[in-house]
């Protein structure tokens with residue numbers, strides 16, 4: 625069902641957990657399957673220095689979250705907002721079509737965490 629890259633990412637997940645005193649938190653759910661995901665970010669001078677995720681989700685959600693959190697580390701918050709699920713899927717070499725919705729969780733959670741960070745800056 626899953627390609628080798630997705631299996632690798634799922635079996636060796638990075639950035640699992642929660643950052644203490646995060647700069648931003650994003651919590652999202654997927655209505656179709658009921659799964660949820662939380663992403664916490666540590667941001668310094670608008671640069672994402674750390675990102676962690678926790679999920680009640682499937683293998684596809686875990687593989688895309690670990691990949692997305694690796695991708696955004698070192699980016700500015702505005703660059704990270706452009707990391708769509710499509711870009712994450714390109715890195716992973718795709719997902720079965722019925723699993724594409726799972727990859728949207730990471731994108732939405734990152735966006736929410738950045739919104740949270742920005743709202744605290746005001």
Ligand code: FES
Nearest residue numbers: 657659682685726
């Ligand atoms: Fe719910 Fe994949 S089935 S996140």
